[in-house]
Amino acid sequence: MKKKKDALKVLVVDDSKVVTKVLTNYLASMGITHPLLASTGKQAIELFKSERPDIVLLDVQLPDIDGFDVSKAIRKLEGKGEWSAIIFLTSMANDADLARGIEAGGDDYLTKPIAQVVLHAKIRAMQRLVEMQRQLVSAKHKLDLANTKLKRISTTDALTGIANRRAFDEFSELEWRRCMRKEKPMALVMLDIDYFKLFNDKYGHQAGDDCLKLVAGKIAKATPRAADLCVRFGGEEFMVVLSETDLEGAQCMAERVRQMVADLKIPHYATASKHVAVSCGVVSVIPNEKMSLEAMVKSVDVALYMAKRGGRDRVVAGEYSQA
Numbered sequence: 001m002k003k004k005k006d007a008l009k010v011l012v013v014d015d016s017k018v019v020t021k022v023l024t025n026y027l028a029s030m031g032i033t034h035p036l037l038a039s040t041g042k043q044a045i046e047l048f049k050s051e052r053p054d055i056v057l058l059d060v061q062l063p064d065i066d067g068f069d070v071s072k073a074i075r076k077l078e079g080k081g082e083w084s085a086i087i088f089l090t091s092m093a094n095d096a097d098l099a100r101g102i103e104a105g106g107d108d109y110l111t112k113p114i115a116q117v118v119l120h121a122k123i124r125a126m127q128r129l130v131e132m133q134r135q136l137v138s139a140k141h142k143l144d145l146a147n148t149k150l151k152r153i154s155t156t157d158a159l160t161g162i163a164n165r166r167a168f169d170e171f172s173e174l175e176w177r178r179c180m181r182k183e184k185p186m187a188l189v190m191l192d193i194d195y196f197k198l199f200n201d202k203y204g205h206q207a208g209d210d211c212l213k214l215v216a217g218k219i220a221k222a223t224p225r226a227a228d229l230c231v232r233f234g235g236e237e238f239m240v241v242l243s244e245t246d247l248e249g250a251q252c253m254a255e256r257v258r259q260m261v262a263d264l265k266i267p268h269y270a271t272a273s274k275h276v277a278v279s280c281g282v283v284s285v286i287p288n289e290k291m292s293l294e295a296m297v298k299s300v301d302v303a304l305y306m307a308k309r310g311g312r313d314r315v316v317a318g319e320y321s322q323a
Helices: 017-028 041-051 067-077 095-103 116-154 165-182 196-203 205-222 247-262 293-309
Strands: 010-013 036-038 055-059 085-090 108-111 186-193 229-234 237-243 278-285 315-317
Touching (some): 085 095, 186 205, 186 293, 205 229, 205 237
Antiparallel strands (some): 186 237, 229 237
8 A cells, every 4th residue: 555645744853763763753643654864964964955854853962963054054955935944952942052043044942852742733833834835935936927927928929929019128228238248249130011001901901910920930930049039019010139140140131031021922912023022121230338229229220211212122231320
């Protein structure tokens, strides 16, 4: 028959076989039939590392390391959100020892010889605290998951599934400062679907939505690096932030997207190719204190305007301008 798993995991640390036997009998009467046992401080620390007990009954006087140092070691091993109750076992009960135990990370004291009724009361009290801690950790985990989901939703474009303008504002500012510190280039590529309003008017809004999703997919495919970000900037406009990328590299990426969109062969009566096409503006700079991200965004917008003015379905490299 499979042994029933104890509700609590208790570690007993005492070098006295008599005390250990008494404590295990007391625990068994509470339904804790398989406590972890250690007779030295080193064994206790190793067992704590591997088993992560809920409660530690810790003798102050051990043959190798005293209980206070073991308690300190346990507290250092606990990760974020972890907590185990530590109850010191000692024949000393003066105020100085009590204060030292609390300072070392202890939660309570049991004075030897240990009475069964007192041990039961202490264990039950610590069990309530352990369960409260578990509930708090669980609630925090759920809250963290909810916040992560909310963050993802708030920074994702609902239609295309790529990042939205809010994500661009946050990411580009961080990337601007990072490239400034490292003295590395940062590039922006702004893309616009040519004659998209006419496409919508002719083929309908559902076809327009499908077109946006297809184009967004190609942009995302062309920017597989985790350090880059593709964004639906607004309407039929997209923006790509390219980390540590010079102008030549950004132009190559933009040209790749332009060709990938052309290869979709989505019919569009208003373009020269009779298929959906995109115009692209490209700017790359090594940020410094005299520059601004806002000016860079305006500069790439000007480059996109020049691509449209030059006939559309093309990539135009622009220059950073503070004006």
